[in-house]
Amino acid sequence: MDARENWLxxxxxxxxxxxPCSVGFSPITWRTHGKDLEKIVLEHxxxxxxxxxxxxxxxxEMPVVYREGEYYTDNWGCTWLNIQEGLEGQVVGHPxxxxxxxxxxxxxxPLVYDERGPADPEKWDKIARxxxxxxxxGQLIFGNGERLFDRLYFLRGFENLMTDFxxxxxxxxxxxxxxxxxxxxxxxxxxxLRPDVISFHTDFGTQHGPMISPASFRKYIKPLFQxxxxxxxxxxxxxxxxxxxxxxxMVDDLIECGxxxxxxxxxxxxxxxxxxxxKGKLCACVDLDRQAWPF
Numbered sequence: 001m002d003a004r005e006n007w008l009x010x011x012x013x014x015x016x017x018x019x020p021c022s023v024g025f026s027p028i029t030w031r032t033h034g035k036d037l038e039k040i041v042l043e044h045x046x047x048x049x050x051x052x053x054x055x056x057x058x059x060x061e062m063p064v065v066y067r068e069g070e071y072y073t074d075n076w077g078c079t080w081l082n083i084q085e086g087l088e089g090q091v092v093g094h095p096x097x098x099x100x101x102x103x104x105x106x107x108x109x110p111l112v113y114d115e116r117g118p119a120d121p122e123k124w125d126k127i128a129r130x131x132x133x134x135x136x137x138g139q140l141i142f143g144n145g146e147r148l149f150d151r152l153y154f155l156r157g158f159e160n161l162m163t164d165f166x167x168x169x170x171x172x173x174x175x176x177x178x179x180x181x182x183x184x185x186x187x188x189x190x191x192x193l194r195p196d197v198i199s200f201h202t203d204f205g206t207q208h209g210p211m212i213s214p215a216s217f218r219k220y221i222k223p224l225f226q227x228x229x230x231x232x233x234x235x236x237x238x239x240x241x242x243x244x245x246x247x248x249x250m251v252d253d254l255i256e257c258g259x260x261x262x263x264x265x266x267x268x269x270x271x272x273x274x275x276x277x278x279k280g281k282l283c284a285c286v287d288l289d290r291q292a293w294p295f
Contacts, residue, residue, distance in 0.1 A: 003049070004140040008196065011238055011260050011283045020285075023047050027059040027066050028086020050139075064116055065089040074116045075108040078154045094157040099171045107178060110186045115146070124189055131193045140197070142240070143190035145228065148202035149221060149243075151179060165216040176224055183228050191231075197238040197260065200228070205245020207268050214249050222253050229258035240285070244268070251277040263287045 001009075001017050009016040030037060038056035041048045064072045068085035071092075079093025096102055112119045120126075134141050147154070152175065153161040164172045190198055204211045204221070212221075229239045238260035246268040247254075254262060263285040264274050278284040 002138055004138055004196065007140050008238075011197075013283075021047070026086055027062055028084075030056065031059045031062075031086060059086070062086060072116070075113045076115065076151075076155065077105075091154045094155055094160070096155040096175065097157045097160060099169065102171050102175065105178075107182045110146075110182060110189070128193055131195070141193075141195040143193070143195035143198035143237070144186075145183065145190070145198045145200035145232075145239075146186060148179070148183070148200055148224065148228075149204040150202060152176070162211070165212050165220065172220065176220060180224050180227055183224075184231065187228060187231050191235050191237065195237055197240050198232050199240040199242060202241060202243045203245065204243055205247040205268065208246055210245075210247050210249060214253075217250055218253065222257060225254070225257040225259075233258040233260075244287070246273070248273050248277045251282060255282050261285050 003020070006016045006018060007020045008014075010020050025037065034056045038051075038053070041051050042053060045051075062085065064070070065074075065080040065082055065088055066086055068082050070089075071079055071081050072089070073079045073093070077095035078091045080089040081092045082089030096105060112121050112123055114120075114123070131141055155175070156164065187198065204217075210217065229241075232239050239258055240261045240263075241254060241259045242263050244265055246265075248264075248269055251262070259282065261283045262278075264278065265287045266274070269277075274284055274286060
């Protein structure tokens with residue numbers, strides 16, 4: 001059984017031959033350990049089947065928002081600052097911190113822009129070629145649904161967004177509607193390429209629980225998730241949702257929205273919490289935690 005079929009069997013509860021897993025390293029880890037790390041990767045091709053030997057120096061120059069002390073404004077108008085070389089920075093400038101800016105705000109065109117970098121009119125042609133190559137090799141094809149909840153606090157600022165959920169200004173629903181429209185453009189482009197799964201990033205958990213109440217989630221965020229995820233599932237495409245922290249109170253909601261796989265963090269959720277919330281209901285791609293050791 002190839003890795004693609006095994007992954008699909010795991011997600012669909014069809015008795016996979018082995019437990020799918022992945023191991024990744026931060027840019028600073030690659031730059032610090034370089035050739036020694038490459039030796040480990042090459043010794044374990046089942047974990048890193050697509051690694052290209054001799055490329056361990058690809059982080060000698062860090063990408064934007066990974067360079068310490070650097071400010072960078074992305075294509076959404078969010079300004080990032082990095083204070084730890086080799087780890088992703090943090091948004092410190094929010095283009096919609098004042099709601100008065102919403103009237104003239106325009107989200108980037110997903111047909112030519114990524115989150116960062118210059119416009120590329122050939123963006124989707126390049127993606128299509130990459131997908132075709134992966135399909136020819138029998139590889140699992142992942143689409144990128146981009147950011148959801150975290151996009152909202154990148155644009156508004158975290159404190160502002162939390163206040164919005166409490167005060168419920170009309171602009172909040174309008175902003176979520178704009179994000180939904182943007183995301184549907186992204187999803188439809190990916191569905192044209194027939195991926196196996198589309199992944200979305202949406203951090204809304206802390207170490208001890210969700211950032212917002214279940215009531216606010218169900219009123220404002222769950223309808224967004226349902227619209228996006230059901231569009232994928234109706235086309236036979238799985239949904240991988242990545243959200244750090246403890247969101248155990250919303251797991252049943254994620255299932256109702258159409259999530260196929262979620263990545264709960266072991267330290268935040270505990271093994272017992274994951275078993276209770278996920279077992280037999282939702283495929284858990286358990287994150288063994290990159291924040292601290294031991295647990």
